[in-house]
Amino acid sequence: MKRRIILILIVFIAVFGLFGILTILSARTAIATTQKAVGAFKLQDLNATKAYLRDATKEFKTTKKFIFVFSPLRIIPLFGWYVADIQRGVDGAIYGLEGASTLAEAITPYADVLGLEGEGTFLGGTAQERLAKAIETLSKVTPQIDEVGKSLGQARNRIDQIQPWRYPDILPGKPGTKIRTARNTIDQLESFIVDTKPLLLVLPEIMGATSEKKYLVLFQNDKELRPTGGFITAYAIFRVNNGLIASEGSQDIYELDNTLLKKIPAPEPIVKYLPNVSTLNLRDSNLSPDYYASMQQFEELYNATQAKKEIDGIVALDTEFVLAMMKVLGPIDAYGAKFTTDEVEACACPQIIYELEKFADEPVAYEKGARKDIIGVLMQQMMDKAFNAPKSSWPNLLGTTITALREKHLLLYFKRANLQEAAEKINFAGRLNQYDGDYFLINETNFAGAKSNLYVQEKVKQTVKKGKDNNLEKKLTIEYKYPRKMDNCSLERQGGLCLAGIYRDWIRVYVPKGSKITKTDGLEFTETEDLTKTVFEGFFELRPEGSLKFEIEYTVPLKVDNQYKLLIQKQGGIKGHTYEIEAFGKKQKAFPLDTDKELIFRL
Secondary structure, three states, X not given: OHHHHHHHHHHHHHHHHHHHHHHHHHHHHHHHHHHHHHHHHHOOEHHHHHHHHHHHHHHHHHHHHHHHOOHHHHHOOOHHHHHHXXXXXXXXXXXXXXHHHHHHHHHHHHOOOOOOEOOOOOOOOXXXXXXXXXXXXXXXXXXXXXXXXXXXXXXXXXXXXXXXXXXXXOOOOOHHHHHHHHHHHHHHHHHHHHHHHHHHHHHHHHOOOOOOEEEEEEEEEOOOOOOOOOEEEEEEEEEEEOOEEEEEXXXXXXXXXXXXXXXXXXXXXXXXXXXOOOEOOHHHOOOOOOHHHHHHHHHHHHOOEOOOOOOOEEEEEEHHHHHHHHHHHOOEEEOOEEEOOOEEOOOOEEHHHHHHHHHHHOOOOOOOHHHOOHHHHHHHHHHHHHHOOOHHHHHHHHHHHHHHHHOOOEEEEEOOHHHHHHHHHOOOOOOOOOOOOEEEEEEEEEOOOOOHHHOOEEEEEEEEEEOHHHOEEXXXXXXXXXXOOOOOOOOOOOOOOOOOOOEEEEEEEEEEOOOEEEEEEXXXXXXXXXXXXXXXXXXXXXXXXXEEEEEEEEEXXXXXXXXXXXXXXXXXXXXXXXXXXXXXXXXXXXXXXXXOEEEEEEO
């Protein structure tokens, strides 16, 4: 009897051992094939990507069959968790690969337009004509987008069941962190895919497939920060007809302000912080941190100018968008000069930014009159160069544009409700969001005229703990450094740029409605309300080569139980501000706030 039991155990161990070995080998093969698919896509080879995705899916399905043998072990306490997690992980991989395959098939007809090597449908004609034809058919892609969303939803469901706490980071490779990263990535990817659908449906209309569209393009100088991303320096008009884009010219914003037919009294912040300005101009109209609200104000003023044209929307861009596009396209020729991304010693910044700042700032000695349409000319030249660029650079151009939209260096506003709703759905419209947890936004306005935001560095730290009545108690610390010598910023100067001048900053901190300040240090703040939020408002000055630090302690009327959620929204135009978050004793690694960011702390 004992021998029989021992024999059964030996057979049992041998079988499970064999299947364990086969499972490991199969999983390694599947993972390697998946990595090959990623590599092929990076090389822009769509056909090879699809083939590797198919192979990887088959290999993971084979792995799943081997793992199924271990299912009875799921009833074993503790050990069963890990068996179940392996099965969930493999299932998640299969669903994810199936979603990727569906997406690859959906974009196959657009391979040529997207700059991918594959059997594209839209061949022949100019690049812009091929793009226009492709945009017309985008509605055909939406059924596949739905399928991709369903597959990613299934993958998310499986991965979310894997608890990171079962895999402490003291183990090699920090598995807990990798699991959390995988969960966040899948969640964000699923949301992006699902939210993209409304925009794809209306993109043909945006690009003039049904009728010609006209868009007003604003240049916001992010080096002179304003609430939606920068001081409005210039504007251009572009018309779009069946995907074909052409400029109708551009001008300095002061020229447009000079055609205003009515005077509107300036709001309190303008009167208070901009001496000798008593009326509201277009250049100062973007005072709301909500891009939609600011553009409605801008449009009201624009309609009262002699130069007004019927427009379908307003697109805002800043120097970072121009710089990012030029890093892909290379130098651009305009006005007999070459604009580049090469570093200029005079400003410790790229030459294109230096030239744009010269246009915005330098006294009359600079021939601004000859270049009053510099923004429109640069945009047209950039588009012409993009459409004539080799196909291999198109994915980078598309990626650069999407990144600029996500990071709010490019903002969209449409007059038609369905177009605006689609832009808001994917967070390309610069709106202040409603949120079912804690909320935080720092919005700053440079009222100095100097381009101080080219140099000012900012670091933000928040600590969160449970307070009385189960509400939140928070401490906010903001530090500024200005590591640059002061420029000559006098109005009488004969030349040179006023980049590093005194930084005069109107700061507003948006938090959940009902929040209350309990203590401040370093700067006085007042409590106001705006856009359904409580706002802590203050004003300070910072000189070049100086530094500043201040703190706010406040309460938030929010109760938390199993988890704490925080949405941090990013102001348009800012770049590289560092954030540190500590909630209930748990620290989030310091990160640059490049996009809106949601943090979830499980308690």
